[in-house]
Amino acid sequence: MSPPPGPELRADLALICEWIAPHSRVLDLGCGDGALLAWLAAHRDVAGYGLEIDPESVAACIARGIDAIQADLDEGLAGFDDDGFETVVMTQALQALARPDAVVAEMLRIGRRAIVTLPNFGHWRARLALARGRMPVTAALPHAWYDTPNVHLCTVADFETLCTTRGWTIRRRALLDRRHRSGPLIRRLGNLLAEIAIYELGRG
Amino acid sequence: MNPAAGTPRTWPADSVGLVTPHRIDIDAPLTLDCGRTLPRHQLMVETYGRLDAAADNAVLVCHALSGDHHAAGYHSPDNRKPGWWEHYIGPGKPIDTHRFFVVCPNNLGGCRGSTGPTSIDPDSGRAWGPDFPLVTVHDWVGSQALLADALGIDRWAAVVGGSLGGMQALQWAIQHPQRLRHAVVIAAAPRLSAQNIAFNEIARQAILSDPEFHAGRYAEYGTRPERGLKLARMLGHITYLSDTAMREKFGRLRRDSGQAYGFNYDVEFEVESYLRHQGASFVERFDANTYLLMTKALDYFDPAREAGGDLATALHPATARFLVIAFAGDWRFAPERSREIVQALVRVGKRVSYAEIGSRFGHDDFLMPNAEYRRVLGAYLARVAEEAGT
DSSP states (O other): OOOOOOTTSOHHHHHHHHHSOTTOEEEEETOTTSHHHHHHHHHHOOEEEEEESOHHHHHHHHHTTOOEEEOOGGGOOTTSOTTOEEEEEEOSOGGGSSOHHHHHHHHHHHEEEEEEEEEBTTSHHHHHHHHTTSOOOOSSSOSOTTTOSOOSOBOHHHHHHHHHHHTOEEEEEEEEOTTSOOOHHHHHTHHHHOSEEEEEEEOO | OOOOTTOSOOOOTTSOOBOOOEEEEEOSOEEOTTSOEESOEEEEEEEESOOOTTSOOEEEEEOOTTOOSOOSSBSSTTOOOOOTTTTTEETTSSEETTTOEEEEEOOTTOSSSSSSTTSBOTTTSSBOGGGSOOOOHHHHHHHHHHHHHHHTOSSBSEEEEETHHHHHHHHHHHHOGGGBSEEEEESOOSSOOHHHHHHHHHHHHHHHTOTTOGGGTGGGGTOOOHHHHHHHHHHHHHHHSOHHHHHHHTTTOBTTTTSOOOOSSSSOBHHHHHHHHHHHHHHHHOOHHHHHHHHHHHHHOOGGGGGTTOHHHHHTTOOSEEEEEEETTOSSSOHHHHHHHHHHHHHTTOOEEEEEEOOSSSGGGGGSOOHHHHHHHHHHHHHHHHHHTO
16 A cells, blocks of 8 residues: 555545545545545545535646546435445535535445545533633634534534434544644543544444 | 748737648448437548657547537637647646647538538438437547548547537547546536426427428428527527526616617617527528537436436446536536536546536536636646646
């Protein structure tokens, strides 16, 4: 196997790369400029498509040879077959969806596994801001309340409760601080200390 | 490709400039879907750019319903109107003639110099007229493959087209999978809807019911079904623009703005004037029998039909990579229709990118300047050119 992702890839994406099997088929929801898929194609022989709503990002993917499909995730993924992909990935888009629960359910229909990242609204900075009576503005959540695309924020505990309720298995998780590092303390007090959470889910 | 010395006119630097069409003899027989065989035929063709030594930088441009071989450049120094895809073909443009050898034929059955209803049937010595066989998209691809043979092109770097041209690109990928590396399918659909066919049928009835049609033998009577063809074209133009675009372009503007209503049936609203102008200019350059035949080729196009109705199965043999482009305001072949193509391709694991371009006009957007469209098409074809080593 080729070496792990280097600094050319954002830290959370580098971690996700390690969770994706070589030679597999991946669907990346909200793929941005295609950095994850480009790395996986070049180093892991992974084939797949990126779904992206922003036309400039679609053009950026096409320019680097990544197969990008312009799509609005909130309009559903009905056009994709059951079990069409080994892994369906969604990084930092969950909280911006109209129905995040419906999209995760779709991810687990289309793919055998789903990898989801989310900003943790239970992080102590967010709690502190709320304790002071203000909406949190942090590195992971940089927008003001009136212009944020994030309409469905949740905490690590909330998300894990949703998984339990729906019968989704949490096969792996990574709880990271703002520098995308983990540690024993974060792992123990994830709902308070993690700024970003990454989950690998299965169907149960 | 360059303006002749002494011409008073200079061309824009990003235009292919003065171009000359060539009539190419296809001497191989072509058996058509209708069962008839053409022992030989001719295609009127324009080419731009240079074919490289390995012959792997050739791009086939397929035209739509009323298009022809004149896709780019100018036919004479005093000609003000360039080819129909001038915005996208030329030096430095998305279909870059510095890098690609671009081939654009007038399709079989056309009326701009290729074998068709207006050309002479060698058996009878008269113009084919209505006796010219109905051709299909499948037949066009067969004819274009013979053209590729004649030009020494084994494999196209890309086959590109909009609307009915996009359908040809799709058909190419199915029919001759080994003979193209990329298919670019723009503002197309995998088959016509009942509404699409209904519009075509009204267009045909307009022509067929014109008293000057004479069962298609109007040339022998020294006349043309101008009223019918004009109506057909006017109807077509309604489907080429979105409601929003028509509203912005014409609204309820009247030619004598501010005046009282005329209380008669003369041209009054600007949109009437536009449609009449489009109709009138079309009959000057187009043949009614060809128009009938082209609409029927559209209606018959349905590659899924031979695969038990499943488009994904039909696309299974394809080896090309695909770029599919749709325009948000296109209601003739709406983005949902392009998404059907994309979904079928994903289902069988084919490589495909899809862009939905913010719309200004509607179906006509595929011909119009648009920065977003240009960026996507340019980015994709730049990769195609890199692959071809040009």
